[in-house]
Amino acid sequence: MEIDVTSSPIEAVDADSFALAIPDPADPLPPEVEGLWTLVASGEAPTQRGGARLVHVDGRRLVCAGVGPRADVDADAIRDAAAAAVQELQASVGGSVAWILDPALLAPEEQARAVIEGAVLGGYDPGAWKTQNDRPLIERLTLVSEVDVGETTRRARVVAEWTNHARDLANRPANDLTPVGLAEHAAGIAARFETLTSSGLGSEEMLARGMGAILAVGQGSENEPRMILMRYEPPWPTQPDLVLGLVGKGMTFDTGGISLKKRDYMEDMKGDMAGGGAVIAAMGAIAELGLPVRVIAVVGAAENMPSGSSYRPGDVLTAMNGKTIEVTDTDAEGRIVLADALAYAREEGATHLLDLATLTGAMERALGDFYAGVFGNDAAWRDEVVAAGEASGDHAWPWPMHPRYGRFIESAFADMKNHNIRSQGIPVYAAEFLREFAGEGPWAHIDMAGTGFLTWSRGDYLSQKGGTGYGVRLIAELAARLSA
Ligand code: BES
Ligand code: ZN
Ligand code: ZN
Numbered sequence: 001m002e003i004d005v006t007s008s009p010i011e012a013v014d015a016d017s018f019a020l021a022i023p024d025p026a027d028p029l030p031p032e033v034e035g036l037w038t039l040v041a042s043g044e045a046p047t048q049r050g051g052a053r054l055v056h057v058d059g060r061r062l063v064c065a066g067v068g069p070r071a072d073v074d075a076d077a078i079r080d081a082a083a084a085a086v087q088e089l090q091a092s093v094g095g096s097v098a099w100i101l102d103p104a105l106l107a108p109e110e111q112a113r114a115v116i117e118g119a120v121l122g123g124y125d126p127g128a129w130k131t132q133n134d135r136p137l138i139e140r141l142t143l144v145s146e147v148d149v150g151e152t153t154r155r156a157r158v159v160a161e162w163t164n165h166a167r168d169l170a171n172r173p174a175n176d177l178t179p180v181g182l183a184e185h186a187a188g189i190a191a192r193f194e195t196l197t198s199s200g201l202g203s204e205e206m207l208a209r210g211m212g213a214i215l216a217v218g219q220g221s222e223n224e225p226r227m228i229l230m231r232y233e234p235p236w237p238t239q240p241d242l243v244l245g246l247v248g249k250g251m252t253f254d255t256g257g258i259s260l261k262k263r264d265y266m267e268d269m270k271g272d273m274a275g276g277g278a279v280i281a282a283m284g285a286i287a288e289l290g291l292p293v294r295v296i297a298v299v300g301a302a303e304n305m306p307s308g309s310s311y312r313p314g315d316v317l318t319a320m321n322g323k324t325i326e327v328t329d330t331d332a333e334g335r336i337v338l339a340d341a342l343a344y345a346r347e348e349g350a351t352h353l354l355d356l357a358t359l360t361g362a363m364e365r366a367l368g369d370f371y372a373g374v375f376g377n378d379a380a381w382r383d384e385v386v387a388a389g390e391a392s393g394d395h396a397w398p399w400p401m402h403p404r405y406g407r408f409i410e411s412a413f414a415d416m417k418n419h420n421i422r423s424q425g426i427p428v429y430a431a432e433f434l435r436e437f438a439g440e441g442p443w444a445h446i447d448m449a450g451t452g453f454l455t456w457s458r459g460d461y462l463s464q465k466g467g468t469g470y471g472v473r474l475i476a477e478l479a480a481r482l483s484a
Contacts, residue, residue: 001119001120001123001137001138001139001140001141002139002141003116003140003141003142003143003153003157004140004141004142004143004153005112005142005143005145005148005149005150005153006098006142006143006144006145007144007145007146007148008144010098010100010144013098013142013144014096015095015096015097015098015140015142016061016093016095016096016097017054017061017062017063017089017093017095017096017097017098018060018061018062018063018097018098018099018100019062019063019064019065019082019085019089019097019098019099019100020062020063020064020065020099020100020102021065021066021067021073021077021078021081021082021102021105022046022064022065022066022067023067023068023069023070023105024047024068024069024070046065046066047067048066048068049067049077049080049081050066050080050084050459051065051066051084052064052065052066052081052084052085052087052088053088054088054089054092061093063085063088063089065080065081065082065084065085065088066081066084067080067105070104070105073105073106074106075106075110075111075113075114075393076114076393076460076461078105078106078111078114078115078118079114079115079118079121079393079460079461080118080460080461081115081118082099082114082115082116082117082118082119082461083118083119083121083122083123083460083461083463084122084461085097085099085119086118086119086122086123086138087122087123087463089136089138090136090137090138091135092136093136094135094136094137094139095136095138095139095140096138096139096140096141096142097138097140097141097142098141098142098143098144099115099119099141099142099143099144100144101115101143101144101145101147101149103145103146108145108147108149109147109149109152112143112145112149112152112153112156113152113153113155113156114393115141116141116143116153116156116157116160117159117160117393117461117473118461119138119141120157120160120161120163120164121160121163121164121461121462121469122461122462122463123137123138124164124167124464125464126167126464126465126466126467128168128171155289158285158288158289159285159289159472159473159476160473162281162282162284162285162288162472162476163469163472163473164469165284165469165472166274166277166278166280166281166469166471166472167464167466167467167468167469168467169182169185169273169274169277169280169281169467170270170271170273170274170277170452170453170466170467170468171270171271171466171467172270173270174252174270174303177252177270177273178223178252178303179218179223179224179250179252179301179302179303180200180223180224180226181252182228182250182252182273182276182277182280182299182301183198183200183226183228183301186198186200186228186230186280186283186299187199187200189280189281189283189284189287190230190283192287193232193284193287193288195232195234195235195287195290196231196232196283196284196287197230197231198228198229198231199228199229200226200227200229200301201226201227201229202224202226203215203218203224203225205227206225206227206340209320209344210318210319210320210322211227211320211340211344212317212318212319212320212340213317213318213319213320213325213336213340214227214300214302214336214337214340214341216311216315216317216327216336217257217302217304217311217330217333217336217337218303218304219309219310219311220257220258220304220305220306220307220309220311221302221303221304221305221307222305223252223303225300225301225302225303226302227299227300227301227340227341227344228250228276228280228297228298228299228301229296229298229344229348230280230296230297230298231295231296231297232283232286232287232294232295232296233294234290234291234293234294237293237294237483238292238293238483239293239482240294241351242293242294242351242352242482243294243295243296243349243350243351243352244293244294244295244296244351244354244478244479244482245295245296245297245298245345245346245349245350245351245352245353245354246279246282246283246295246296246298246345246354246355246356246475247279247297247298247299247300247338247341247353247354247355247356248273248275248277248278248279248280248297248298248299248300248355248356248357249272249273249275249276249299249300249334249337249338249341249355249356249357249358249359250273250275250276250277250299250300250301250302251269251272251273251276251301251302251304251334251337251358252270252272252273252301252302253269253270253272253303253304253305254269254304254331254333254334255304255305255306256304256306256330256331257304257305257306257310257311257331257333258306258310258311258312258313258330259313259330259331260306260331261331265455268453271452271453271466271467272304272334272358273299274358274448274452274453274467274468274470274471275355275356275357275358275446275448275452275471276299276300276301276356277467278356278452278469278470278471278472278475279297279299279356279471279475280297281469281472282471282472282475282476282479283295283297285472285475285476286475286476286479289476289480291476291479291480291483292483293479293482293483295479296345296348296349296350298341298342298344298345298348299341300337300340300341302337304330304333310330311327311330312327312330313327313328313329313330314326314327314328315327316413316414317336319336319339319340319343319437320339320340320343320347321339321343321437321439323339323415323416323436323437324415324416325339325411325414325415325416325417325418326411326412326413326414326416326417326418327417327418328411328417328418328419328420328421329418331419332418332419332430334357334358334430335357335359335418335430335433335434336418338355338357338434339433339434339436339437342355342434342438342439343439346438346440346441350441351441351442352381352441352442352443353438353441353442353443353444354385354443354444354445354446354475354478355434355443355444355445355446356446356448356452356470356471356475357446357447357449358447358448358452358453359427359430359445359447359448360426360427360430360449361426361449362423362426362427362449363426363427363447363448363449363450364449365450366427366450367450368450369450369451369456369458370395370451370458371395371396371397371450371451372395372396372397372446372447372450372451372452372470373396373397373398373399373427373446373447374386374389374396374397374398374399374444374445374446374447375398375400375401375427375428375434375444375445375447376401376442376444376445377401377435377438377442377443378441378442378443378444380442381443381444382398382444383398384478384481385444385446385474385478386398388474388475388477388478388481389474389477392473392474392476392477393473394470394471394472394473394474395451396446396474399431399447400428401428401431401432401435405425405428405429406432408424408425408429408432409432409433409436415436416433416436418433430447446474448470448471451468451470452467452468452470452471453466453467453468454466454467454468
């Protein structure tokens with residue numbers, strides 16, 4: 001989708017269709033579209049949030065997208081409206097559309113950003129493997145605004161497109177995307193930017209570095225694991241001593257291993273690399289935006305399979321930082337992979353760590369598909385992550401940590417165990433486990449099990465089943481704030 005901005009009066013704008021958000025009819029509409037009033041009054045134009053309808057006014061094709069009462073209009077309402085409008089057009093005519101910003105709804109910059117996100121994310125099609133797919137696409141979106149929103153628009157487009165890129169990765173099935181494939185994909189992104197490099201450690205190199213944790217998780221699969229490392233070096237970082245370290249869980253498939261999962265919805269476990277995919281795509285976004293902040297990314301990529309060579313309950317592993325782990329459940333594999341990934345990111349120079357992982361089903365049960373849970377060893381850093389999430393649309397909520405939870409991971413045989421049979425506080429003691437590998441300095445952990453990959457449509461602008469790209473917008477916002 002091509003995206004541009006114009007301040008021309010709408011009579012002078014060349015587009016196949018026009019679109020705008022319509023609040024509750026208690027408020028007047030922009031004067032350019034007063035003809036709409038009759039439609040609103042007759043109930044033909046929807047004003048309820050989420051609805052969109054194609055109508056004709058004064059010979060123009062117009063899509064009205066409802067946003068509900070004006071007082072309740074926020075960025076998510078605008079995202080929903082833009083997504084509904086794009087879906088309405090892609091179900092009928094496609095072509096080009098001009099979106100008329102209404103400054104009375106939301107500040108122009110925030111509104112422009114939300115329209116782009118809603119349009120780009122709402123227009124996403126997960127059906128890449130369908131052999132017949134000929135719906136008409138929106139080719140161009142023009143924002144009509146009196147205020148200059150050009151720079152905001154450019155940034156929002158970059159971030160939204162990389163978010164869809166992360167969705168593509170999460171939606172790729174495990175017979176198509178292996179750990180080696182993910183590493184190759186990261187290398188392909190890095191090749192596009194002079195500021196970005198990518199490398200991947202294979203089994204031999206991981207063994208040499210003492211990464212006994214990720215190696216154990218990957219040993220049951222024919223598809224070898226990879227520890228992916230990306231590095232972004234901008235020419236003039238604003239804070240040369242700060243290195244943002246992004247860490248992602250990259251399970252290209254999680255069967256649970258010997259502690260096998262039950263069959264229902266197991267196909268969704270192709271999305272267990274959504275955190276890693278978000279981290280890789282976010283590096284692309286950061287490089288394309290040219291943000292003046294140093295960033296490294298580490299993604300632990302592996303496939304968790306049951307086989308004659310799988311790791312087993314009872315096995316004791318030694319992670320890169322020398323700590324030992326008793327495996328009591330092979331399905332709690334994400335934290336094991338992250339153990340080596342976090343230690344590696346610190347060794348490679350990360351000063352501020354953030355990991356993203358589809359870590360616990362319990363987080364999905366707790367917060368559903370809208371908020372991810374955020375933990376940290378440093379309240380200020382955790383709160384920065386939460387704030388970046390809230391500002392970006394990747395909603396995030398703080399969760400507590402406390403040394404007292406440490407008793408849940410005490411092992412009789414090793415430094416810790418990876419799972420406690422008690423079904424209490426599961427996301428919290430997963431975070432306590434990770435803390436053991438986060439080293440010195442601020443670290444935050446996002447458990448995005450509910451938000452990263454949708455089993456069912458969310459019914460809003462993320463209306464498609466599958467990968468959501470959760471984390472890309474949050475990371476881009478966080479990196480932009482660290483560049484300021
Ligand atoms: N990948 C899963 C978590 C998950 C579940 C993500 C549902 C998205 C949707 C993770 O590896 C896992 O299996 N976790 C276990 C942990 C338990 C054994 C402590 C879980 O959630 O049951
Ligand atoms: Zn698992
Ligand atoms: Zn998993």
